Amino acid sequence: MQTGGFNLIALAVQPALSLAAILSIWWIARAMKLGGDNRIHDADHARALAEEAICGFDPVDVALDRARIGALVRSADGRVLLLRRHGSHFAARLLSSHAGIRLDRQFLTIATTDRRFGAITLDLGPQAQIWAASLRLLGASA
Template identity: 65%
Template sequence: MHVLLQLAAALLAILLLGWVARKLQLGGDPRIADEDHARALADEAVCGFDTLAVALDRARVGALVRDSQDRVLLIRQHGSHFATRELTSHAGVRLDGRFLTITTQDKRFGTVTLDLGDQAQVWAASLRRLGSARP
């Protein structure tokens, strides 16, 4: 009987820890659900970011978003959440077929490779304008 009580208590503790982990959104494998989710992540990172264009990574672990002011945000999976950086230069951008590899100036952010499919060339060309003088 004592062993059964210990077993029940251990099972209850495991279930409680699982519930707490879910409530705190720990673990898991977050993905960007769709373009609206990418827009929300951009607005969360930069209040009032008015997203006009979105390019989602095929695996939905990253995205590029552009606003009406031609600012571009790079969104990437970071643990169980997402991190965002504004791209200000095309210096760290490399195109390889359908893959766009981006290295930001923030070394902690790291290098991100996005599988953008047919959009990769279009976005690579548009990123070449970053850092140039605007009229």
């Protein structure tokens, strides 16, 4: 009978210990700021990301996706950088031509030549048409 009582206690304690272990791992991950919802906070954050991506990039104009998962940043010399969320970080690519850019009302879909970067659809609202028109000039002087 003692063995049966011990089994019942072990069965009752095991879920509590498992829950405590899970909560401990959650707390450690939270303290280390792992995971979470990584988004571009505002235009200044997008400018900082662009400057981190390319040394000497002088951002003057920013178009943020409404969900804050991507942005287009134009430099003073006319270069355009595409930012997109990639896991818990952001990836950036310079756009060299208007090939792979498609406008659909307020959505601008951009496919770069880098297959690993993939395509992204940005909801730019009314700015989508303005940016689409300006992106047509990319590569024109080459």
